[in-house]
Amino acid sequence: VAYNVYLDTADVQVAKKIAAAIRGASGGLQFVKALGFFIEERGLAQVSMNLVNTTKTPIHRVVAMIRAEAARYGVSVLESEIVGLVPADALLDAAEHHLQLNRFERAQVLETRLAEPERGAGATIEGFLADVSSERPTPGGGSVAALAGALAAALGVMVTGLTIGRKKYAEVSDAMAAARQRLQVAEMDLSRFVEEDSRAFEAVMAARKLPAGTGREMETRARALAQAEGEAIRVPFETARRALAVLSELLFVAEKGNTNAVTDAGVASLLARAAVQGAAWNVRINLQAGPAGENVATQLLELKSLTQRADDLARSVGQVVESHLGPA
Structure with missing residues (x-):
């Protein structure tokens, strides 16, 4: 999943330090590749990531670590974006975590049930x-x-x-x-x-x-x-x-x-x-x-x-x- 987080600062060095802290190759989160950039059209620093396995390292865990690292430098997360496609389970994991849903099952999602083949004797x-x-x-x-x-x-x-x-x-x-x-x-x-x-x-x-x-x-x-x-x-x-x-x-x-x-x-x-x-x-x-x-x-x-x-x-x-x- 291509995932970017914008910081409320123009200091690209902060973004690079956060990227170094969270990427797996530097001892951060497994299955996370990250770099820091300055996005000229926005005038903001960005942590740009590829999340290789959102099941083992879910998006909400990545964001939580970025927030914690950003706080060290007196900045915060402004917004984030997903580039391209994303598995539904990755977003549902984040929703389940932040909403603190108890005993939640994927089958409860209306669109998931509607997308399933017809069940029962009338099914193929x-x-x-x-x-x-x-x-x-x-x-x-x-x-x-x-x-x-x-x-x-x-x-x-x-x-x-x-x-x-x-x-x-x-x-x-x-x-x-x-x-x-x-x-x-x-x-x-x-x-x-x-x-x-x-x-x-x-x-x-x-x-x-x-x-x-x-x-x-x-x-x-x-x-x-x-x-x-x-x-x-x-x-x-x-x-x-x-x-x-x-x-x-x-x-x-x-x-x-x-x-x-x-x-x-x-x-x-x-x-x-x-x-x-x-x-x-x-x-x-x-x-x-x-x-x-x-x-x-x-x-x-x-x-x-x-x-x-x-x-x-x-x-x-x-x-x-x-x-x-x-x-x-």
Whole structure:
């Protein structure tokens, strides 16, 4: 980063002494190259710098040292300038330091969030994969489970479309059309849960960072955390329930649908089964993180029932698929 600091003096010797004090080669700050100049058009002395690594030697540290050195000679910093481009993080580091921001995250910057690729099921495949593989905790397993369920429903919709209107399957056309509608609704719900799961976890993290220094702050934090943790349990629970409903539809689709697409129904059943189990795991770990309640045992029993029924349905769909494929 090309960075210049103007001093409220015309004495270039002061600028040169400050430059010598701050540059890394003279024992000053690492990653700083500095020289002192007199800028005729301004009539001012300038410390001209190249900041080679603003992460390890941030701009605010450089300015603080220049101020301290300038004070030795009875001068002060008048203004500074950046020549050319500068990394956003370099400016955010300076803002975070001078504003004394606590628990500040880059994701809170509006422009940063707006510049990110669309998240959730509506994002591109590449964008969603990049989000999942990033160092951020969201989208995580809950969102991926919801997406798996949405894909399962979408495949089921495809198979119903390949069945309805075919003379061979006329007897099941009405029932297949009804299953198609239910699968389409499930696909929309599960697609929505992809983003909702991320938002729920982010709300939990935000609530945990709230101050708890006073009684009122502790009360506010506890209320926010309880609400966020409840949502973090509700969303994957709904994902598991909806994915199980998809599995139920898929068994009918596999049994009565277009036999040329039976393996598509089979793949859908595997995805739906993974969605149920993945969402159930997320509910269980979130139940452990939250406060113990009377309905925890009831919720765990329902989860066990959901996963067992999912196992049975997926196994049944698999048997239908294998019956059409014959011996391996």
